[in-house]
Amino acid sequence: MNELLTKLAECVEFGKINKAAPFPPQMKGQDGADEITRQALDSGVPAQDILGEGLMPGMERVGIKFRENKVFVPQVLMSAKAMSTAMVHLKPYFASGEAKQKGTFIIGTVQGDLHDIGKNLVAMMVEGNGYKVVDLGTDCPAEKYLAAIRENPGAVIGLSALLTTTMTSMEKITREIKNAFPETLVAVGGAPVNDDFRLKIGADVYAPDPQGVVEFLNTKIA
Amino acid sequence: MMNIADVIFEQTYRFDELTIDLDQLSRDLGYEFDDLPEPFAGYLEQVVDDCRHLTDICGTYRLMDCVHSGDGARTVMAGNVEFKVGKTIANELLRAEKLAVFVCTAGKTISEKSAVFLKGDDPVLGYVYDIMGSAITEAVGDEIQQVISREVSLLGEKITNRYSPGYCHWNVADQHKLFSLFPAAPCGVTLTASALMHPVKSISGVIGIGKNVVFRHYQCDLCNMPNCVYRGK
Structure with a gap:
């Protein structure tokens, strides 16, 4: 998998919204979902792949951890915020039909x-x-x-x-x-x-x- | 003899007058208080500071005669008003001679702040306001409960735990009847047509009073909600 997508999945999983965000402490100072999504698009990664191979795997891991009581509501909210920050960059591709949601x-x-x-x-x-x-x-x-x-x-x-x-x-x-x-x-x-x-x-x-x-x-x- | 139906108590509270369990709030955020990382520690501090400016935290109650009639196994009467509280709550109130009907609220300000942030740019901050709003509401409920307990103990009476429409099969529609026992908008709380309270961070309910009532902790085995604020209380 593209290294950027791997990083993006981690940003969603751990709720790293952007570089300025202090959370999570272990990713302080690193690029977040915002910057990495932009970098992926700029380097030619299709929006569909960003969604399917970056954002979705990260969110799935959060869902499983929440089910197993390994994370709580605020961490899920952080992950969702990271996800929605990335989705802002993808919205034009959904609007044009270049990327599709599942249903x-x-x-x-x-x-x-x-x-x-x-x-x-x-x-x-x-x-x-x-x-x-x-x-x-x-x-x-x-x-x-x-x-x-x-x-x-x-x-x-x-x-x-x-x-x-x-x-x-x-x-x-x-x-x-x-x-x-x-x-x-x-x-x-x-x-x-x-x-x-x-x-x-x-x-x-x-x-x-x-x-x-x-x-x-x-x-x-x- | 005093007509107990005429007694209505209403009290506003400052945030610092309430007992808020910050350790529990931290656990609701997923951490022990001493290990709370950023941004959660900062958010909690911010919300605590902000809550010190709240002026609309309020609790009110009214004492009513409690009459057991009709379908006594599932209903209870506060004066002439019948509450269909369901079997579980009716059983807890069975020996009550009086009822305290109450309404408590954390107020419009924190309810609205929570909603704005949850739907807006900072849902985590909104969530911190949300759980703080719930904590304040329950803390006001605790205060009201203590006031009632102190008052009735002077007469040699005891109180039950507090019970609310919407729980234990007490239909939330009964909230209209409960509110009819107060002047309009007690503590600023109003009801929608479907009996939901505004501000959102509000509770209403009854407490049984009598010489032979028993204060029992909530029967949590009846419910599968693991994070309920009443669990174990």
């Missing part, structure tokens, strides 16, 4: 629930693994998901909830999505949710962590 993932916290840290982590991780993410925010009624599906045919849906009492909202939304768009895949997650509940409400997958969503997407639509 679209629509995510929101269900109606009756304002918690969004978990939802944001999933969104960042999925985006970092090469998908376009449509983030509907929090307290989302079924109509909002249905409208987003109409605008993004073929997209996979992610429903997030933190409160035990908003699981009923998750069930209602899943059923409405499945009634209107039977082929649409629905992933559910959040502290009170488990696979038994997923089965009961007719969703397609329960993901206990962000990497679980990525793995499901990679299986189904990548």
